[in-house]
Amino acid sequence: MTAALLDVRHVSRRFGGLKAIDDVSFRLNEGEIVGMIGSNGAGKTTLVNLVTGHLRPSQGEISFRGQRITGRKPHELASRGLMRTFQVVQPFNALTALDNVAAAAMFAGGARSLSGAREQADAALSSLGIGHCRDHLPIRMTLAERKRLELARAWVAKPKLLFLDEVNAGLNTGEIEGVLGMIRKIAAEGVAIVIIEHLMKVVKGLCPQLIVLHRGQLLASGPTDEVARNPSVIEAYLGTRGAAAMLGEVR
Amino acid sequence: MTSRGRLAIAIAVIGGLACAGLPLILAGEPYLMRLVTMFSLLLVLAASWNIVGGFTGYPSFATGAFFGLGAYVAAILQAKGVDWRLALVAAGLAGGILAAPVGYGVLRLRGHYFAVASLMLGTILKELTTGWSDLTGGGMGLTIAGAGGDPEVLASFALRVSLALAVLTVLLGAAIKWSRLGFGLDCIRMNETAAAGIGVDAQRLKTYAFILSSIPSAVAGAVYAGWIGYIDPTDVYDVMWSVKPIVAVLLGGVGTILGPVVGAAIFVALEEIVWRNVLSFSAGGLGVLIVLLLLVLPAGVLPSLVSRKTRS
Ligand SMILES: Nc1ncnc2c1ncn2[C@@H]1O[C@H](COP(=O)(O)OP(=O)(O)OP(=O)(O)O)[C@@H](O)[C@H]1O
Ligand SMILES: [Mg+2]
Numbered sequence: 001m002t003a004a005l006l007d008v009r010h011v012s013r014r015f016g017g018l019k020a021i022d023d024v025s026f027r028l029n030e031g032e033i034v035g036m037i038g039s040n041g042a043g044k045t046t047l048v049n050l051v052t053g054h055l056r057p058s059q060g061e062i063s064f065r066g067q068r069i070t071g072r073k074p075h076e077l078a079s080r081g082l083m084r085t086f087q088v089v090q091p092f093n094a095l096t097a098l099d100n101v102a103a104a105a106m107f108a109g110g111a112r113s114l115s116g117a118r119e120q121a122d123a124a125l126s127s128l129g130i131g132h133c134r135d136h137l138p139i140r141m142t143l144a145e146r147k148r149l150e151l152a153r154a155w156v157a158k159p160k161l162l163f164l165d166e167v168n169a170g171l172n173t174g175e176i177e178g179v180l181g182m183i184r185k186i187a188a189e190g191v192a193i194v195i196i197e198h199l200m201k202v203v204k205g206l207c208p209q210l211i212v213l214h215r216g217q218l219l220a221s222g223p224t225d226e227v228a229r230n231p232s233v234i235e236a237y238l239g240t241r242g243a244a245a246m247l248g249e250v251r
Numbered sequence: 252m253t254s255r256g257r258l259a260i261a262i263a264v265i266g267g268l269a270c271a272g273l274p275l276i277l278a279g280e281p282y283l284m285r286l287v288t289m290f291s292l293l294l295v296l297a298a299s300w301n302i303v304g305g306f307t308g309y310p311s312f313a314t315g316a317f318f319g320l321g322a323y324v325a326a327i328l329q330a331k332g333v334d335w336r337l338a339l340v341a342a343g344l345a346g347g348i349l350a351a352p353v354g355y356g357v358l359r360l361r362g363h364y365f366a367v368a369s370l371m372l373g374t375i376l377k378e379l380t381t382g383w384s385d386l387t388g389g390g391m392g393l394t395i396a397g398a399g400g401d402p403e404v405l406a407s408f409a410l411r412v413s414l415a416l417a418v419l420t421v422l423l424g425a426a427i428k429w430s431r432l433g434f435g436l437d438c439i440r441m442n443e444t445a446a447a448g449i450g451v452d453a454q455r456l457k458t459y460a461f462i463l464s465s466i467p468s469a470v471a472g473a474v475y476a477g478w479i480g481y482i483d484p485t486d487v488y489d490v491m492w493s494v495k496p497i498v499a500v501l502l503g504g505v506g507t508i509l510g511p512v513v514g515a516a517i518f519v520a521l522e523e524i525v526w527r528n529v530l531s532f533s534a535g536g537l538g539v540l541i542v543l544l545l546l547v548l549p550a551g552v553l554p555s556l557v558s559r560k561t562r563s
Contacts, residue, residue: 054444078450090445092438103438106431108450114434153449 011060020046022216035207042213048163052084078108081160085150091138108157124152144175161192266418290519291413295471296496297511298420302464305506308440315492316373317346321469322476322487326393346469354461377488392483409478420467504551
């Protein structure tokens with residue numbers, strides 16, 4: 001068996017009395033595309049924060065590319081190829097779109113010079129369809145453009161593993177289609193991607209594998225169709241009312 | 252040539268001319284010499300503060316602590332017969348060496364917490380200096396040897412050294428702002444979480460900024476000590492050495508390269524005008540004037556001028 005790209009073992013995280021993540025274990029392989037679902041407050045963002053170093057686990061161990069990374073800082077993990085986007089977009093507001101991305105190319109992507117970083121950034125912006133925003137400040141961009149900006153920033157860092165925390169939230173159907181195209185493009189380069197997503201249609205279209213969180217616990221994981229048919233998943237995630245609709249979607 | 256290159260050369264040329272010319276022009280004008288020396292020292296502190304407070308976005312009140320430390324290191328060394336040049340270097344080194352652990356610790360705090368913690372550094376150094384009287388003379392202060400010569404020679408000398416230090420500090424600011432370090436500090440100021448997410452080692456870069464900012468401040472203290480000839484803890488650890496540079500940068504333009512120059516000039520001019528005209532109410536009058544100016548030009552004079560120009 002080859003070593004997993006990411007290995008999360010018995011990770012827990014408490015906030016005061018609340019167990020936001022409770023003894024979660026899972027593994028990811030290189031190039032794998034995995035969906036992560038769970039109702040509001042299930043612990044999805046917390047799990048991303050734990051893996052990417054923005055939070056420390058209360059318990060458990062995390063390995064990335066065969067090395068223990070528990071407690072490592074986000075900047076170090078970013079440089080090692082572990083990137084994430086933020087659920088609430090976090091642009092650098094006084095930098096142009098180009099320099100937002102150039103900063104990532106420079107600090108996480110290892111570009112030597114500012115001009116080199118800008119070249120990479122320019123290519124990434126064009127390739128993600130927001131080349132026209134190159135000299136705009138983030139405040140002048142639409143939400144969909146800013147979501148793509150986050151993608152571009154993560155992409156120029158040349159990640160091995162990318163967590164996308166609800167990149168589609170707040171976008172209309174057309175915009176979502178566009179972003180999905182971008183994600184496929186990134187995945188085609190062999191980047192492993194974990195997509196946190198509320199829309200089952202998106203998950204099914206994109207992710208062969210699925211992880212389900214419920215109240216901080218790993219409720220199920222495995223091939224998307226199987227997991228989505230799992231009765232406890234249906235009940236926990238969708239409630240009985242949505243169950244029929246979801247089963248309909250899966251078939 | 253890029254606009255950055257032109258600005259850097261302009262600063263170096265104009266600064267070099269000022270260093271060479273002003274001492275000659277102002278010879279025999281002790282009042283103006285004192286004023287320009289005060290301006291230069293304030294400019295050093297303002298440009299130093301701008302690195303941490305402006306570029307990085309951490310409102311430090313530790314400037315005066317490094318100023319006082321530098322003054323004492325230089326005074327003590329000179330009292331032991333060390334050459335003044337070496338004493339200035341030692342003061343800068345001492346500032347940098349103290350800044351490394353202090354910065355690493357205190358820069359974990361943000362906003363008001365950072366401001367208050369940084370303010371404590373001066374208080375602590377003041378207590379230590381007062382307590383360690385064998386070395387520092389305690390509350391009695393220290394007289395700097397070698398300052399007993401011709402006052403005119405000393406004044407001209409202090410003017411030249413402080414002008415040169417001011418030019419170097421402004422150039423240091425430009426070099427930082429345009430470097431990889433400056434790019435990282437920009438990201439940290441705008442959004443530290445996002446900065447960490449794209450690989451910026453915020454803790455390390457902030458500490459570098461703090462160290463680089465403390466060195467000129469400490470050297471400024473050393474120059475001041477040699478110039479005044481006598482220092483005591485209440486003078487060189489006065490919190491005003493931390494506050495005035497901040498006000499100067501706010502007046503000139505936070506985070507800009509020339510903001511400290513413009514702001515320090517306005518500040519010294521205001522202080523002088525108010526001081527001469529309403530002697531009994533100088534501090535209050537100055538405060539009111541500054542608040543009014545900041546209300547009218549909240550971004551500082553330089554950015555306001557620039558945006559007015561681009562608008563018209
Ligand atoms: N920094 C924090 N301090 C205290 N509690 C927190 C913190 N972060 C998250 N929580 C709590 O942990 C739980 C999980 O939150 P988390 O944001 O991970 O959920 P989520 O699955 O991402 O939800 P959503 O779909 O709404 O984004 C919630 O109850 C939340 O209130
Ligand atoms: Mg979330």
